[in-house]
Amino acid sequence: MENQLIVNGKRTDGRSPTELRPLKIDVGIIKNAAGSSYIEHGKNKIIVAIYGPRDSHRYGINIERATLRCRYHMSPFSTEERKNPQPSRREIEISKVIRDALEPSLILENFPKTTIDVFVEVLQSDGGSRSASITAASVALADAGIPMKDLVEAVAVGKVDGTLVLDLNDIEDKKGESDMPVAFMLNENKITLLQMDGKMTVEEFKAGLMMAMEAAKKIKEIQKEALTRKYSSGERKNDA
Amino acid sequence: MENQLIVNGKRTDGRSPTELRPLKIDVGIIKNAAGSSYIEHGKNKIIVAIYGPRDSHRYGINIERATLRCRYHMSPFSTEERKNPQPSRREIEISKVIRDALEPSLILENFPKTTIDVFVEVLQSDGGSRSASITAASVALADAGIPMKDLVEAVAVGKVDGTLVLDLNDIEDKKGESDMPVAFMLNENKITLLQMDGKMTVEEFKAGLMMAMEAAKKIKEIQKEALTRKYSSGERKNDA
Amino acid sequence: MENQLIVNGKRTDGRSPTELRPLKIDVGIIKNAAGSSYIEHGKNKIIVAIYGPRDSHRYGINIERATLRCRYHMSPFSTEERKNPQPSRREIEISKVIRDALEPSLILENFPKTTIDVFVEVLQSDGGSRSASITAASVALADAGIPMKDLVEAVAVGKVDGTLVLDLNDIEDKKGESDMPVAFMLNENKITLLQMDGKMTVEEFKAGLMMAMEAAKKIKEIQKEALTRKYSSGERKNDA
Amino acid sequence: MMPRKNLLVSAVRKEQIIKSLAQGKRVDGRGLLDYRPLNITPNIIEKAEGSAFVKLGDTHVITGVKIGVGTPFPDTPNEGILIVNAEILPTASEYQEPGPPDEDSIELARVVDRGIRESKMIDFSKLVIEPGKHVYTVYVDISVIGMDGNLFDAASYAAVVALMTTKFYPLINQNGTLVKGSEKIPLPIQDLGVSTTFAKVDNYIIVDPTWEEESIMEARLTIVYDKNGNICAVQKGGNGGLLVDDVLKIVDLAKSKSEEMRKVLEGVISNA
């Protein structure tokens, strides 16, 4: 039963092991935000809004650089079973790792004593919602004009029916042998998020990393197109 | 069964449709407060204390006028079934609409950067506790010497057994067809609170509004008497 | 059945009515803390860390002296049944009475506008955990170099099978007739904590107080030895 | 307890808004009694039994409906349960802090709840699986994504469209076990309450206020009409007052406006 997730080299949704799910990004969808984006990645539907940099009066704020805050949150209707609207421990951990994934790409020294907020709302969740959130958030940060060294893109790899596969969907995430989301800053050849659970040999781990990196290159093209689409349409926001 | 709430033109507590329940107000009952009042309206027993204006050090405080805060809270023993002491969503909404009902009457520009607190405690609840709270709070604000354009008084009207009635008691509130609390600033011919649920025709709505306004005039007399009683007894507080 | 707690003058753990349980104190066990201590008193295993004096930016901080804060907390594994990690009402009350027990001994005027934190963690609880916490906290405060008039030591007395006994263990605390923890500043002949529940005659109460005071003298010796042990070993911290 | 921070509207801008109203026009070009463009997408969340994405100008709201099973309240053993919850997300505006629902979110949920409940939109007596034991719970969750005024109408439209287009698998009691039915069914809908919101800015009564307009308004009045022209929910908002005559006038305006909006909503639903 369990090894029915890949049949004749095709996955439950018809993809090959190294194929990405459909991925679509829109930029600049929320009026009040400094930057925003909307991503559909598989069945994930996620919205990201950036607020800031804004002066922070919080005691203990960093006086040398902007402080990045991040909230990853799932709407109650985003999951099969209704989700309690209160942040779960899972959401709190993911908020942290998303922040850690984005921060290396940003030049925060330009905005001392300020806060930059990344608000991620998962309207519908599928496998890989944290990866999709990072991909979308990086675009939204670019839309907000936050100076960055590179875009960040994320995708998961994992092992399903003993096979390495790219970009796990919900059922593969739950029933597969392992799941490993990775985020990249490709220009610098850097990894900014890396988590794994399940079991993998060292060789599988290394091969999976390379598979994820190849996919990240494709995702980066989609990110750039989304930004170009907005900024070539003459809606360019002032950097101020 | 249901149309037993009015029998021979008399309501469950013997009143006629346009009759107010007994209403009694005392002023200045809490030593530490800037102003205070106690109201009995039907079986409602409610205490209101005013603190402030006091300097506020809260970030984001209004620098042009006083900020009005309001808490409406029910004691655990105030209801038939013991009420959980934590504020319910109902109490939070009512706190807000009471604040919005009182604020138009106050001249808050006199006290920039300060906070004025209205603390309402329902010791025993009956139908119309939010209306009684507003009536009492306005008197307590006057007792505190907060400059005001007019007193605010509130009362509910509603439909019971197809008849428009004034000042619903508990059972009428629960079993009747509709309930509409209204607060007035009579001098300016203004409505500062208006809520309704249940069903009413447009004509009933309009007639109900007029019925409430007539009752508000009577309530205003009781408010004024309560204030006169205190301030003629020589206990007058300094405005400072 | 119930009067089996003392048999032939011996208690459940073999002690005589006026005998202390084994009591051991270590000083200076947490690297980051300004002061710290570890106490084993019966089966109680408790750690105390002191942080501060540190500048406080809290609104309303005392500008004439240091503000003492205290948290008494039980680890989830410290009790027979797993304890919910959230602070219970019991823990909140005990935090308060411990603070009140320690404060009279400290010269807080030396550190205006600062906060001194006393963090008590009960790793394993037995009867008398609040008393042991006070005994340990006073030593930790000395270790932190907070100037004090005297050490504070605490111990409980109570009535078990009609007999006055010293230093109740868990079963005596739960099944005995009364429990009375007392804290002393012996130099000044003062009591800084005193609670009691259960029933005692006035005579028993007075005799119990004296019994506790005698025990406190012994505990004070152990406190002093612990401090001497650390400070004679050349690890002395600078007062700065 | 504390009022939310309002949008700061400069004195110059305020004057401009009022001057425009005096000339019968809003600063965004609308007439005083015109709604902003309203765009409603039903079934946007496949994982929910019902959903709708409403764009009312730049006010964006998504509502999802989930159907669960619950125990009825002891005093209504023969009725299903309605739970309405709203969160004004921190994405919505720079003044919205993340955290548990604030008073504005709670008020929003409660007003939408009353509109659904008091219009008798759903026949809750038909949402009983086993009397006193198992009933359906209808969760209506409102997420405000973007904030530009008139949240009540946008959230209400999203909620009613989501409910009208909800389809769910019924549960059937087979020898004491609840078994999922084979075909999805709609909710037992019997009415449709339509919300309209008016604001008084200076001396002018306008419909569908933007946030800017709300920030300088005297007060706001939301009225829900059922299909028979009865008023079934009213909520005044804002820290000013309304003349008694304003209220009487708004009630009439709302009646005709609600009929207009009812047609829009019914159109969306029939095309869903």
Add this chain to the structure above:
Amino acid sequence: MMPRKNLLVSAVRKEQIIKSLAQGKRVDGRGLLDYRPLNITPNIIEKAEGSAFVKLGDTHVITGVKIGVGTPFPDTPNEGILIVNAEILPTASEYQEPGPPDEDSIELARVVDRGIRESKMIDFSKLVIEPGKHVYTVYVDISVIGMDGNLFDAASYAAVVALMTTKFYPLINQNGTLVKGSEKIPLPIQDLGVSTTFAKVDNYIIVDPTWEEESIMEARLTIVYDKNGNICAVQKGGNGGLLVDDVLKIVDLAKSKSEEMRKVLEGVISNA
């Protein structure tokens, strides 16, 4: 964790208070061992099974008693349940912020609870409906409306009077269903713990301290005596110490004072 803000008493006022004590008088005219006027109104809340409004000078406390049905604790299947809860309301003083119970409210509830429990006031073995399954839960809710010192005694008096005057409908097990009895019954009362509170200000021991006095006191001692003259609860308060001799003296003073207050409470109850 943090101490409450105390009333700020000026140095001049403090001197005045102490000078007065030296002359055997409080600044409000009382003797050192006199209570303020005590006014107790039982049955003030009709919706509660028991209630009392206590005015001890300007310290005002209302306590309500509600009787509910609950499941007994596993280790005491044959005992009813007591739940004491206190809130120092924000109406009580300018230092009281609204919010969940602070440490002072919690301490107050716990000290009143111990006074009731340890004096064996209520025979909980008689509050069982079905052993191990259904017992009565006695909720004692204390609302402090006005704060002027000595909350412990005021709250304790309000609680014991409310309990002594409680009347409730018993529940009777009829073939597995709990049915309301036809006539109200009182709680099974077997004792009455009486609280008295002393404070040490400068070198003087006084009873029933006002807030002003509490703000400059060394420490406070509350003692509860049962009807047989046993001590059943003690609580020291305040951030100073008491001499051992003070404690010994207060214990004796409290005994006679508690007999005096017991008569007052019994008078109120018998007239209720």
Add this chain to the structure above:
Amino acid sequence: MMPRKNLLVSAVRKEQIIKSLAQGKRVDGRGLLDYRPLNITPNIIEKAEGSAFVKLGDTHVITGVKIGVGTPFPDTPNEGILIVNAEILPTASEYQEPGPPDEDSIELARVVDRGIRESKMIDFSKLVIEPGKHVYTVYVDISVIGMDGNLFDAASYAAVVALMTTKFYPLINQNGTLVKGSEKIPLPIQDLGVSTTFAKVDNYIIVDPTWEEESIMEARLTIVYDKNGNICAVQKGGNGGLLVDDVLKIVDLAKSKSEEMRKVLEGVISNA
């Protein structure tokens, strides 16, 4: 949502640390790939079914294991339950405020949880008392007492040693009642995941970073290996990035290092 305050490391100190690393040594004298002294005391809490006190340098962690009875999750009726909870106590450092678990505590608990769960350390199918009704709940509570870096490894070692040395009374179903067995049994252990943590400071990869090192690191990588040499959990930490080559290198380093630490842990356990 907000990052924790880090230790403030002066520029001079930072330079000193890096200069030392360039010479193949840590400022505390260790080699780049050496752990600090590791001291583990099992069974330190008699009231817990399992416990361990771990000192990894000045990072001190106590973990207690409690076994309770619970209802299995509906989708896993034949499995026991694991609940891992961590609190970085305010005793641990001056930056740790008391309060509900912060994001660092939650991340710590979740990473330890994954290490236990994904290594298949415990055979949860053997922790069932009655399928679908009663299963054992294994509570792993982590209290961080002192903080000096590398919490993940210290907490993980404390957790696995506590679990390996846990002994508890089984519950036996006798005619529908759960009865305590007469002899304690161990948990059904089938593997042992070993965590190792590496950090990148300047251009150097080091193991077991101190807090000072973590405060100036680029990033951190924690890897858990099972007994067969499979990776079963990974967590990158820190607000910088790691070169892809660094990750590949660390994975290999971690494998041999985990074998070394496995021997240490097994030694402790076999002597317990």
